[in-house]
Amino acid sequence: MSTVHREANGLRAALSTVRSTPIADGSTLDEIFARALLGSVAEPGDGLLGRAIDAIGAIGAAEVLLDSASPAVLVDALTRAGGSIDAREAETGLARWSPRLDHGAFARSLEQAARVGAHLLLPSDAAWPVGVDELGIHAPLGLWVRGREHALGSSASISLVGARAATGYGEHVTMEASAGLVDRGFTVVSGGAYGIDGMAHRSALASDGTTVAFLAGGVDRFYPMGHETLLARIVATGAVVSELPCGAAPTKWRFLQRNRLIAAASEGTVVLEAGFRSGSLNTAGHAAALGRPLGAVPGPVTSPASAGCHRLLREYDAVCVTDAEQMAELVGGARRPGGRAADPTSDDRGTGMATSHDAVRVLDALSTRSPRELADVARRCGMTPSSVMGVLGGLEAIAQAKRHPLGWLRVRRG
Structure with a gap:
């Protein structure tokens, strides 16, 4: 045996x-x-x-x-x-x-x-979202689902993403767009976060539609905690999904990786409001890299909250969309030819494009209070001790990590 x-x-x-x-x-x-x-x-x-x-x-x-x-x-x-x-x-x-x-x-x-009540969905299952298979060797091994598994396999789905610190303008546009897409038979996909994500989910639910939330941690630990009630409502009619096992904590690296699933599991992605370095641009980058339609909603040129959308329109040839009808047309195949794909590896949460993925993972594994030994840091971030040591040296040089007699600490900002 x-x-x-x-x-x-x-x-x-x-x-x-x-x-x-x-x-x-x-x-x-x-x-x-x-x-x-x-x-x-x-x-x-x-x-x-x-x-x-x-x-x-x-x-x-x-x-x-x-x-x-x-x-x-x-x-x-x-x-x-x-x-x-x-x-x-x-x-x-x-x-x-x-x-x-x-x-x-x-x-x-x-x-x-x-x-x-979480179920493990495999690539061989009928409800598996086949779009994620286009991620190739980076595709998820399985998906943990709470709710209706078949909500994932919808043939008409669109992801609505944007800033956590949304303005009234961004939330209003998102509310109208999500409701309009539900009326047209679309499943609304997003990340369950505050701001634009939350409004997209709430509006879809209010319109008696189906919505799917991808999390960066286990589906047993609803995050953010302030959205526990919202995510529970999504479970009742749609699905809350993660590739991470129950008990896994959300980390910055996992948010970056979660974004690729949001882009791959839907037919197209629309960024409704985003700052110049918003994490939603990372999702947009994955959508563009996969060849999926990418839309952006313009905002006031004086608003920093829309600078990321304008960046997508200017630098990455995203399609300008202003309402649900135009978003539906986008997913139906109306895209601008010859667009340059955004970099799907760009960093999240406003830390800048140059931060390496390994540095993000090591910083996630460090604590600002409790020193951690090299082996513990390596286990937490899923890297080898020698690789971690190399990254720690670089982080120490730029004052983001520091040595301690008992291990390593992350330097507290502010």
Whole structure:
């Protein structure tokens, strides 16, 4: 009996509770277990793990991890399956994933999912949003869903995103747009955040429409807390979704990765109001990189809250849209040809384009109060200790991290 099958059988009851359909056979059980497990040890969008799964499948990748295989074994398995990986990549990958392999925490995560009624959706399921498959090796391994799974598979969906610090103008435009799109049969997709996201969801619900919220943490921990009631209402008629297991905390890196799902799971993206470096521009970048229609709502030229929308119109050839009818036309195929794709790796929350993804992940893993040892920081951010040490040196040089006798601290701003 394989390690995966033995482990999966041990958790059969727990795995059965997180599926909306009965588990048909042993191979299905193993696939569910493997994808749930891999999703708990890797950060969202891990391309190396995606390449491994493409070559040897989720079960094969989980087997390698559970058997504590050496980098050479991983290289051999992928090479024989036609994949491409070198010894250094294999060593780095296993060093990222292995420290997070915690059987007790994994079992508790499944129990928590069962308590809140969350289901694990797999790529083979009918309700799977096929648009996310276009992310290739960066596609999610599975999606945890609370609510109606089939809300994700809507053939007519559009994402409405924008600033958290929305103005009255931005909220009014969003309210009218979301209601108008619902009237035209669209599912409204957004990120559940304050400001534009929240208004898009609320307006869709008020119009008796379907709306889907993608979270940057586990679906058992509604975030932001001020939207707990709103997200509970979405669960009742639509869906709240995350690729992260229950218990996972939202971090800045995970918000950046969450944005790619918002863009990929919908037919097009519209930015309704955004500052010059708003996180919603990151979502717009993913939409453009995927070749999806991208729209932006103009605002007063004197308003910093609309500077990001104007930037999309000027620099990235987003289509100017002003109402639900024009947004529906956008998704129907009306887009400006020859547009330049925005950079989907641009940083979020106004920190600037130059900040590296590794730096974001390491900063997420540090505390401003409690010093953390190198190994703990590496485990928290899903990187190797040597990689973390290199990043910490750079952060120390620009006064964003500092050494402490007991480890490392994040420098408090302000």
